[in-house]
Amino acid sequence: AKQILMEHQPEPGELQRMTPEDIKVVYGNAMKSDPLLEDENNKWMRNLGDNYDLADVGAEYDSWAQGYRMLGGYIDCDNHKDGGGSGSGDGGDGACSRWMMWAAYVNPNYAGGGRNEYFGNKYYDAYGYETSSGSKLDCHSSNTEWELLGVYRQEFYQFIEQISKHLWAIDDYEYVVALAGLAYMTDDDCYYVGSNEYGNGVYAGVQPVYGGSFQMGLYSDAQCIVLDGDTAMTFDDFGLTSDLDLGSKDDGSLSDDALYQLYQYWTSAQENTLELLNEVYSEYKYCTLCMDYPTYQDGYFIGDYGTDDDDLINQCWKFHSHDSFVCDASCMALGHYQGTITQIDYLGTTFGESWDGSSSSGADTTFDHVEKGYTSSSAESKFEKFKANAFLTFSGIMFIATFLAFSVARGSRDPIDSSDKKRSLLSKEERRAAKSVSSRRSSKSAKSKSSSNKSSTGKSRSSSRSKSASKSRTRGGSSGRGGSRNTGSRSGTTA
Numbered sequence: 001a002k003q004i005l006m007e008h009q010p011e012p013g014e015l016q017r018m019t020p021e022d023i024k025v026v027y028g029n030a031m032k033s034d035p036l037l038e039d040e041n042n043k044w045m046r047n048l049g050d051n052y053d054l055a056d057v058g059a060e061y062d063s064w065a066q067g068y069r070m071l072g073g074y075i076d077c078d079n080h081k082d083g084g085g086s087g088s089g090d091g092g093d094g095a096c097s098r099w100m101m102w103a104a105y106v107n108p109n110y111a112g113g114g115r116n117e118y119f120g121n122k123y124y125d126a127y128g129y130e131t132s133s134g135s136k137l138d139c140h141s142s143n144t145e146w147e148l149l150g151v152y153r154q155e156f157y158q159f160i161e162q163i164s165k166h167l168w169a170i171d172d173y174e175y176v177v178a179l180a181g182l183a184y185m186t187d188d189d190c191y192y193v194g195s196n197e198y199g200n201g202v203y204a205g206v207q208p209v210y211g212g213s214f215q216m217g218l219y220s221d222a223q224c225i226v227l228d229g230d231t232a233m234t235f236d237d238f239g240l241t242s243d244l245d246l247g248s249k250d251d252g253s254l255s256d257d258a259l260y261q262l263y264q265y266w267t268s269a270q271e272n273t274l275e276l277l278n279e280v281y282s283e284y285k286y287c288t289l290c291m292d293y294p295t296y297q298d299g300y301f302i303g304d305y306g307t308d309d310d311d312l313i314n315q316c317w318k319f320h321s322h323d324s325f326v327c328d329a330s331c332m333a334l335g336h337y338q339g340t341i342t343q344i345d346y347l348g349t350t351f352g353e354s355w356d357g358s359s360s361s362g363a364d365t366t367f368d369h370v371e372k373g374y375t376s377s378s379a380e381s382k383f384e385k386f387k388a389n390a391f392l393t394f395s396g397i398m399f400i401a402t403f404l405a406f407s408v409a410r411g412s413r414d415p416i417d418s419s420d421k422k423r424s425l426l427s428k429e430e431r432r433a434a435k436s437v438s439s440r441r442s443s444k445s446a447k448s449k450s451s452s453n454k455s456s457t458g459k460s461r462s463s464s465r466s467k468s469a470s471k472s473r474t475r476g477g478s479s480g481r482g483g484s485r486n487t488g489s490r491s492g493t494t495a
Contacts, residue, residue, distance in 0.1 A: 028348025035333035055147035065110035066290040071101040072212030072341035095190030100159035105139040139287035141363035154324040157187040170299025180269035181277035190224030196231035208340035235272040249298040283367035290316035
């Protein structure tokens, strides 16, 4: 055995020191084919540690230079969450835990401008002087200058809950949807809910799906890893909805009208796809500041308005203090192979699926929690492009419509050639009827002319006498009759 070891011992004179860049390349290539580093030739790289080529976790960073983003959920049967709420419905070996994966970042270009450096129109440095530009909140972009601090896993329920507790008011739509979703999914990873239409036992648990989204899934096993493919039922069929519950801080001051509206939000959110909950939390897939305001505690301001520096809560610290653990390469590989996390570049390896935030169009998109809307640094130019494209589209539609109308009008007529010029527009029957009418009219006209010629002389003489008499009568009586009519007319108008 000693001889064998001697044969495999390297010659010190032939060894070459690897540069950090060499190690990064070798590590990246190994992770592509062996993400768990199980190959004998790759196991040595496990000792590099998870902080290799990342931001310095031992350094201090300003709170406004820290950000995070939600990557998506995944299922892990080897790392069970601590405490209750994770057991299976039949008392077996325990359910496979549901985790939310998230990433933390630091902004090396932060100039001390606080929140305004990312969202304000004017940016100021630490000394109060206006700077030329702000920082981009784009840690989700593949071209970002933010540095990855680490990737972590947190109990799925805890992640959703911690955001709900500190970022919304008690009567906000988002707050109610979050609480309704949490109540519907529960903090159990897997539990027995009943039988399907075939009499087989059914278990339920959160099911992470593509794009960092999630829903309630039905499973045939007590660990909730094998979906029940035989049933046509959904989680909704088991009637596990709950009544509106705004939490222990609810002081009962909301009006009946307000409560009715919140109840509508609550009931709409409790359905198996968790569509509304996914919609509310989709903003956290984009780069989000760890510090933001206003800050709440269970729906109510911390302090007077939730904006004082001493009252603000660092959301990344809340994650860390509530069951968050380091997510190493093997952890990210689980999410990657399950197809449920969004794209992230880690030590030269890309994990997860591409999504809007990893595309060029979504690279500078983020969510402003004060204005409650998505924003983009290129929003104005995009809007101008939209207007130009809309105008071109409208013009094109009008041109095509006009052309089609013209073509239809021309197509409704028969083609005209030299022989068609002599073709009558009337049918044979219509031409016979027209000739018959014309002949009758000609006959009547001839008779009329004949009788007219015979009486023309008499009429002429009679007409001359009649005109002479008429003129004399008119001259004699026009003044009296005309004055009488005009007076009557005026009198009627005055009345």
